[in-house]
Amino acid sequence: MALEFPKIEDLHNAALAVNLQRKLDGKTKPLGALGHLESLAHQLGMILGSETPDLHLPQLLVCAADHGMAARGVSAYPSDVTWQMVGNFLAGGAAVSVLARQHSITQTVVDCGVRHDFPAAPGLLNRKIAQGTQDASQGPAMSLAQCEQAVTNGMQIVQDMPGNALLLGEMGIGNTSAAALLLARLADIDVAECAGAGTGLNEEGIARKTAVLREALAANKEACEPLPVLAALGGFEIATLTGAVLTAAHQRRVILVDGFISSSAVMVASKLAPFVLQRCIFAHRSSEQGHARMLREMSATPLFDLGLRLGEGSGAALAWPMLVSACAILRDMASFESAGVSGKSE
Ligand SMILES: Cc1cc2ncn([C@H]3O[C@H](COP(=O)(O)O)[C@@H](O)[C@H]3O)c2cc1C
Numbered sequence: 279m280a281l282e283f284p285k286i287e288d289l290h291n292a293a294l295a296v297n298l299q300r301k302l303d304g305k306t307k308p309l310g311a312l313g314h315l316e317s318l319a320h321q322l323g324m325i326l327g328s329e330t331p332d333l334h335l336p337q338l339l340v341c342a343a344d345h346g347m348a349a350r351g352v353s354a355y356p357s358d359v360t361w362q363m364v365g366n367f368l369a370g371g372a373a374v375s376v377l378a379r380q381h382s383i384t385q386t387v388v389d390c391g392v393r394h395d396f397p398a399a400p401g402l403l404n405r406k407i408a409q410g411t412q413d414a415s416q417g418p419a420m421s422l423a424q425c426e427q428a429v430t431n432g433m434q435i436v437q438d439m440p441g442n443a444l445l446l447g448e449m450g451i452g453n454t455s456a457a458a459l460l461l462a463r464l465a466d467i468d469v470a471e472c473a474g475a476g477t478g479l480n481e482e483g484i485a486r487k488t489a490v491l492r493e494a495l496a497a498n499k500e501a502c503e504p505l506p507v508l509a510a511l512g513g514f515e516i517a518t519l520t521g522a523v524l525t526a527a528h529q530r531r532v533i534l535v536d537g538f539i540s541s542s543a544v545m546v547a548s549k550l551a552p553f554v555l556q557r558c559i560f561a562h563r564s565s566e567q568g569h570a571r572m573l574r575e576m577s578a579t580p581l582f583d584l585g586l587r588l589g590e591g592s593g594a595a596l597a598w599p600m601l602v603s604a605c606a607i608l609r610d611m612a613s614f615e616s617a618g619v620s621g622k623s624e
């Protein structure tokens with residue numbers, strides 16, 4: 279049976295848009311003086327359908343999986359790092375775990391297809407489909423059925439999650455290759471513009487990676503539609519995130535996107551349902567070559583650029599307090615009228 283996607287409506291609401299802007303303009307500050315924080319507050323109000331938006335119980339999904347193509351030397355690190363880092367997330371020692379804890383964000387790690395089996399643990403969901411994908415340079419990374427299962431898993435995980443905000447994170451050695459392939463095929467860009475250093479390849483390594491990616495595109499020539507492309511060139515963690523994004527958008531959650539890889543899941547979801555992008559806030563521009571191009575493909579402006587190139591959801595967790603602040607400004611800041619402050623004289 280074909281996969282059914284949740285309905286994602288246009289958030290368009292002219293009255294709310296006008297009221298939010300009027301409210302922001304009436305706050306005790308020179309017009310527009312809070313810069314991008316004002317557009318962020320406006321977007322949060324539109325997503326949550328409120329002039330007094332309030333974020334609660336933020337949920338970070340760290341979707342993890344391995345990539346068959348990693349055996350071709352497309353990463354500077356070995357595949358074993360994927361399962362070892364899952365252990366690190368669960369122990370609370372990874373960068374994103376530290377940041378999530380600092381901001382009271384609930385971290386859930388999802389084993390979507392890691393080449394290692396984990397004992398049951400708090401904060402770990404087992405949604406393993408296989409012990410990693412097949413090598414995409416030889417043919418499809420996943421079957422369409424496996425890909426649909428991964429998307430369905432992501433939809434189901436988000437369905438009953440508490441809170442009204444989803445932060446996207448991932449772990450999977452080789453997954454900057456998968457994200458680059460998705461960008462190359464879905465945006466029709468030369469893969470040399472999409473492939474970057476990932477975990478730290480040098481120039482020679484990037485050239486080798488690019489050559490392998492060209493093989494993957496040639497081995498999967500027939501995949502053009504978003505879901506078959508995701509199956510052929512993506513990964514279990516990216517497919518699970520794609521499903522998570524679709525359900526989060528359907529439920530009007532705020533979706534806080536991290537770097538190159540989590541953006542690739544959003545890109546796939548937006549090709550399936552364009553209004554997804556209305557609910558997405560892009561935390562940052564990763565220094566991974568290809569992310570700027572991917573953001574452009576989605577007409578997305580990120581909140582900041584700190585030269586991050588980690589993934590895991592680290593940039594999303596860093597951006598979280600800015601979203602909380604934007605809501606607080608809209609809710610709690612005095613207006614010229616309420617505070618008795620004089621407005622602009624000319
Ligand atoms: C120790 C370590 C921790 C990480 N945390 C995230 N990534 C990041 O690096 C990987 C993608 O880069 P590539 O495509 O070059 O393999 C992903 O796992 C991503 O989450 C890590 C990578 C390493 C080595």
Ligand SMILES: O=C(O)c1cccnc1
Pocket residue numbers: 454476477536537538539540564565566569586587588589590
């Ligand atoms: O931007 C990212 O998500 C990223 C970049 C490099 C390595 N891992 C992740």
